[in-house]
Amino acid sequence: MIRAVVDTNVYVSALVFGGVPALALQLAELGVFQLVASQEIHEELVATLTGKFGWTKDRSESACRNLWQEAHWVVPSQNVHASRDPDDDYILACALESQAAFVITGDNDLLALHPFRGVAIVTPATFLVRVRREQERG
Numbered sequence: 306m307i308r309a310v311v312d313t314n315v316y317v318s319a320l321v322f323g324g325v326p327a328l329a330l331q332l333a334e335l336g337v338f339q340l341v342a343s344q345e346i347h348e349e350l351v352a353t354l355t356g357k358f359g360w361t362k363d364r365s366e367s368a369c370r371n372l373w374q375e376a377h378w379v380v381p382s383q384n385v386h387a388s389r390d391p392d393d394d395y396i397l398a399c400a401l402e403s404q405a406a407f408v409i410t411g412d413n414d415l416l417a418l419h420p421f422r423g424v425a426i427v428t429p430a431t432f433l434v435r436v437r438r439e440q441e442r443g
Contacts, residue, residue, distance in 0.1 A: 306339045307338040307339065307436070308338065308404065308405040308406055309333075309339070309406065309408070309409055309432070310346075310399045310408045310409070311341075311346075311409045312393075312396050312415065313346060313349045313350050314410060314412055315329065315330075315411060315429055316350050316369065317353055318429075320354065325429045325433065328429070329409055334372065337436060337440075338407075340376040341376065341377050341379060341400070341403040341405050342372075342377070343398075350365065350369065351365045351366065377403060379403045380402070381395065381398035381402040382402060383401065383402070385397040385401065388415060389417065390414040400421075401422060406424065406425060407426075408424055409429055410426060410427075411429070
């Protein structure tokens with residue numbers, strides 16, 4: 306099964322605004338791909354939802370409960386220093402640790418690295434197209 310790391314900005318877009326990012330996360334819920342998560346992703350998502358959008362911690366936790374339960378959790382064992390924004394490096398470390406095929410992001414600092422050590426770094430829209438193609442090939 307395809308493994309993918311979803312960047313915090315995609316979770317936030319999906320949960321707050323819906324649209325294409327929400328469709329990408331729905332594919333994880335449907336078992337189309339294996340979501341990969343780390344404690345850092347979890348913590349940043351909760352901090353962003355509570356700090357920038359005024360969500361309670363309980364609302365933030367419950368919004369992703371099903372996704373977190375089905376996710377493949379990793380603790381990255383290597384430090385990565387590759388992004389123009391060092392705050393994004395933990396996403397890359399998570400992808401490498403889990404041998405993910407994709408990082409799904411809207412962050413231009415990460416998108417500029419595509420591909421990164423064999424990991425495709427794509428937008429949610431590009432990810433949906435790639436998954437659709439894989440399904441059509443059967």
